[in-house]
Amino acid sequence: MSNVTGPDNAQDRSRRLEELVDRYQEQVTRMCFLYLCDKTMAEDAVQETFLKVYRSMDTFRGESGEKTWIMKIAIRTCYDMNHSGWFRVINRHVTPDMVPEAAVPFEESDDELMNAVVRLPIRLREVILLYYYQHLNVNEVAEALGISQSSVSGRLKRGREKLKAMMEGSEFDE
Amino acid sequence: MSKRYTKDTFSESLDRRLSGFRADPWLVRRVIGAEKGEKPMKKKISAATVVIVILLVLAMAGAVAAANWTVISRFFGTGWYYNEEAIEEPLITEYDLKTVRVQATEAYWAEDGVSVVFKVECTDPNCLPYYEEGEHPEQIEYNGENVTQDELRGDKELISCEIWNPGGDSWTWYDYSDDGLFIIATAAQYNTESIKAGGTMKFQCSCWNLQTGESEDGVITVTLPPLEMQEGYFYGKE
Numbered sequence: 001m002s003n004v005t006g007p008d009n010a011q012d013r014s015r016r017l018e019e020l021v022d023r024y025q026e027q028v029t030r031m032c033f034l035y036l037c038d039k040t041m042a043e044d045a046v047q048e049t050f051l052k053v054y055r056s057m058d059t060f061r062g063e064s065g066e067k068t069w070i071m072k073i074a075i076r077t078c079y080d081m082n083h084s085g086w087f088r089v090i091n092r093h094v095t096p097d098m099v100p101e102a103a104v105p106f107e108e109s110d111d112e113l114m115n116a117v118v119r120l121p122i123r124l125r126e127v128i129l130l131y132y133y134q135h136l137n138v139n140e141v142a143e144a145l146g147i148s149q150s151s152v153s154g155r156l157k158r159g160r161e162k163l164k165a166m167m168e169g170s171e172f173d174e
Numbered sequence: 175m176s177k178r179y180t181k182d183t184f185s186e187s188l189d190r191r192l193s194g195f196r197a198d199p200w201l202v203r204r205v206i207g208a209e210k211g212e213k214p215m216k217k218k219i220s221a222a223t224v225v226i227v228i229l230l231v232l233a234m235a236g237a238v239a240a241a242n243w244t245v246i247s248r249f250f251g252t253g254w255y256y257n258e259e260a261i262e263e264p265l266i267t268e269y270d271l272k273t274v275r276v277q278a279t280e281a282y283w284a285e286d287g288v289s290v291v292f293k294v295e296c297t298d299p300n301c302l303p304y305y306e307e308g309e310h311p312e313q314i315e316y317n318g319e320n321v322t323q324d325e326l327r328g329d330k331e332l333i334s335c336e337i338w339n340p341g342g343d344s345w346t347w348y349d350y351s352d353d354g355l356f357i358i359a360t361a362a363q364y365n366t367e368s369i370k371a372g373g374t375m376k377f378q379c380s381c382w383n384l385q386t387g388e389s390e391d392g393v394i395t396v397t398l399p400p401l402e403m404q405e406g407y408f409y410g411k412e
Binding site: 014017018021022025026029030033034043046047050051054055099100101102103104105106107109110111113114117131132133134135167168169170171172173 | 176177178179180181184185187188189190191192193194195196197198201202204205206208209
């Protein structure tokens with residue numbers, strides 16, 4: 001776990017930000033896209049996330065892991081953006097034009113998984129993404145979302161069931 | 175296509191599909207620049223219309239006595255019923271938002287649920303609540319499917335809330351929580367002539383599938399989870 005606490009000066013802070021951006025930007029960008037299903041909103045969310053990271057760098061004491069901390073900020077940023085309207089129309093179907101052309105070959109099942117994930121209700125999608133995609137454990141997911149571990153477990157269970165139903169019996173390890 | 179996913183294969187799959195999302199080489203510079211106030215970072219996400227948004231956070235604890243239901247009235251053919259006996263500890267919850275004050279003033283058992291009465295006040299004399307016609311959805315999205323409100327009422331896991339108010343049409347908002355409970359947000363439609371600044375609007379919402387527990391002495395406790403609150407938006411009075 002990297003310690004990002006206590007940068008001494010602006011140069012240190014900039015250097016730490018560069019390290020964090022270098023380490024997490026792609027993950028955060030993809031997470032935000034899967035959450036918001038909108039490339040432009042995701043880009044905004046990424047900027048906002050790292051701005052918050054930069055601003056709170058001095059106060060991060062390492063109580064949680066660095067990744068948990070950043071994902072918590074990213075999720076919260078996406079949540080706020082997603083809730084900025086009232087009767088918002090949520091389009092949970094990602095079409096190919098919404099996703100940048102893949103840089104590497106991908107399989108049909110990859111596309112299927114992505115579309116199944118974005119069709120999950122937000123509360124289930126959050127935990128599925130943090131647990132399976134970001135490899136956080138249940139405790140870290142709970143911390144990132146500010147919910148109980150039992151809620152995480154319950155949502156994971158329901159998320160797996162829904163993914164399984166959408167993906168013709170695919171299994172998801174617990 | 176059947177496949178077994180571990181955390182690794184799950185993330186590898188999504189990473190392949192999303193490999194087109196690459197690192198932005200200018201992100202650090204923009205973040206630092208924004209921190210210094212060089213240029214605005216965030217694009218405005220502005221609502222196209224201004225609507226009334228009230229989402230209440232309710233936390234209720236109390237004892238509710240089981241009672242025989244008494245039909246007092248029906249509303250719009252929905253078959254709602256009031257019970258004359260209010261709960262022993264009426265819910266009094268007040269939320270002060272920027273331009274609106276919301277109070278939950280009464281609560282009753284109504285069939286399988288609790289009927290809660292809200293009072294909404296405009297506290298900004300320069301604003302009136304405004305509701306734009308056409309915003310009320312006849313369908314909402316649930317689990318990726320478009321469903322009608324009637325269909326939702328048949329789903330025991332979901333709550334469908336309808337509003338009654340003395341002034342006009344109404345609309346509802348609801349959500350599903352982890353505990354099989356609900357989120358209620360109620361609003362009523364008024365045209366700008368029917369409510370004056372500082373006026374009050376009373377409306378009612380019933381909800382089902384509450385989590386209930388029964389103690390040894392037969393007292394039924396109803397609990398509601400704390401919910402998220404959003405600000406209300408109001409239309410400026412001309």
